[in-house]
Amino acid sequence: MLKPLVAFFEQRVRRRNLSIFLSYILALIPLFAVLLFFINQSRILFGDLPSVRSRLNDVMTLFSDWFDQKFNMDAESTSNWISENILAASDIPINLIQESVQSTGYVVANMVMIVVFTYFMLLYRTAFKNFFLAQIKPDRRERVEEVMIKIQMLTKRYMMGQGLVIVILGLLIGSGLWLIGVPYPYFWGFLAGFLEIIPYVGTSIGGILPVFYMLMVSDTLWQPVAVIILYIIIQQIEGNIISPNIMGPSIKINPLFIVLGLFIGGILWGISGMILALPILAVSKEIFRSFDATEPLSYLMEDGLTRKKEIFLERFDNDKNRFFSLFFVEKNPNN
Numbered sequence: 601m602l603k604p605l606v607a608f609f610e611q612r613v614r615r616r617n618l619s620i621f622l623s624y625i626l627a628l629i630p631l632f633a634v635l636l637f638f639i640n641q642s643r644i645l646f647g648d649l650p651s652v653r654s655r656l657n658d659v660m661t662l663f664s665d666w667f668d669q670k671f672n673m674d675a676e677s678t679s680n681w682i683s684e685n686i687l688a689a690s691d692i693p694i695n696l697i698q699e700s701v702q703s704t705g706y707v708v709a710n711m712v713m714i715v716v717f718t719y720f721m722l723l724y725r726t727a728f729k730n731f732f733l734a735q736i737k738p739d740r741r742e743r744v745e746e747v748m749i750k751i752q753m754l755t756k757r758y759m760m761g762q763g764l765v766i767v768i769l770g771l772l773i774g775s776g777l778w779l780i781g782v783p784y785p786y787f788w789g790f791l792a793g794f795l796e797i798i799p800y801v802g803t804s805i806g807g808i809l810p811v812f813y814m815l816m817v818s819d820t821l822w823q824p825v826a827v828i829i830l831y832i833i834i835q836q837i838e839g840n841i842i843s844p845n846i847m848g849p850s851i852k853i854n855p856l857f858i859v860l861g862l863f864i865g866g867i868l869w870g871i872s873g874m875i876l877a878l879p880i881l882a883v884s885k886e887i888f889r890s891f892d893a894t895e896p897l898s899y900l901m902e903d904g905l906t907r908k909k910e911i912f913l914e915r916f917d918n919d920k921n922r923f924f925s926l927f928f929v930e931k932n933p934n935n
Contacts, residue, residue, distance in 0.1 A: 602627060603752070606722055620722050628715065638794070641787055645813070714872075747890045751883050754851075758879050761847040762797060768842055769793035769834065776830040780823055782810060792831075796838070798874045799858050807831035852903035853881045892920040 602623050609619035721728070729748070733741050774789025782788060792806030807828070814824040844852070853861075861881050865873030881901065888898035896916040899908060919925070 602718065602722060603725070604756070616723060620719055624715065638791060641784070645784065743890070747887060750886055754882060754886055755879065758847065758851055758882060761851070764846055765796065765838070765842055766790070766793035769796055769838060772837070773830070773834055776834065777810065777827065780826045780830065782814060782823065782827065783817070799862065799878055801862060801874065803835060851878070851882050853878065853885065854901050854903055854905050857881055857901050893923055893925065896921050897923055
């Protein structure tokens with residue numbers, strides 16, 4: 601994403617290191633400001649909350665009274681079960697939330713490392729590219745360069761598309777929460793938009809947080825329920841209309857591979873790995889599609905696999921497309 605900015609400034613200032621610095625000012629400082637704003641607002645928000653346990657206790661007491669009257673249950677047994685299970689379990693996500701928003705130093709340290717790493721990658725990008733091309737036979741370099749250009753275009757489209765999706769989701773969710781009467785509606789809306797970067801996990805957290813918040817501050821139950829319904833509707837719109845039209849088919853990955861990518865990325869690099877899982881999978885799919893032996897794997901990674909299940913035997917049942925031939929050599933029966 602920064603490379604076009606760096607190239608733009610290089611044409612005018614003629615110094616690569618200064619061009620990189622100007623690109624950071626133009627692109628990354630506003631991003632850091634937004635992240636620090638979210639961290640600060642989260643601390644203020646959760647610092648002003650009433651006692652989570654006492655509030656949930658009030659809500660669950662109202663529910664247990666209604667349940668006892670409706671089904672003629674023993675009130676004392678129901679109350680004890682709520683205290684031992686639901687209220688005890690409620691401490692877990694709240695503790696995790698508080699620990700997450702208080703880890704500012706860790707987040708800032710990671711940001712600094714990313715900035716330093718990106719700086720040197722941009723500074724030495726031509727040398728890295730030439731080194732890589734020198735390892736490839738001259739007759740194959742043109743195809744490899746085409747793949748590299750496709751990867752750059754895919755990455756640029758992903759970053760710009762993801763930014764647009766964040767803005768659209770922030771406005772849609774924020775407006776819906778405003779109509780429901782949720783405090784700080786656009787804070788919650790854009791927080792959910794940013795968390796959408798992490799598939800499944802981020803979207804779930806983005807919906808759970810305002811629901812918990814409204815359970816703690818609202819005097820009625822209809823508002824938390826309305827928040828849940830709003831997020832379900834927005835997720836359907838995002839998954840079926842917004843993302844497919846903005847991100848394009850190149851980003852659509854099989855849910856199984858997304859889950860595996862989130863799991864492996866989380867183990868290797870934590871939250872950063874989960875954020876990078878989807879773009880890495882999309883880039884890998886593009887690379888695999890460019891070579892005969894790995895082309896079937898790219899289709900295996902695609903979304904809508906149930907509709908394309910016959911393509912492997914119909915199109916790729918030949919020697920040049922056998923992926924396992926890269927790792928195993930067939931034994932000659934005459935030897």
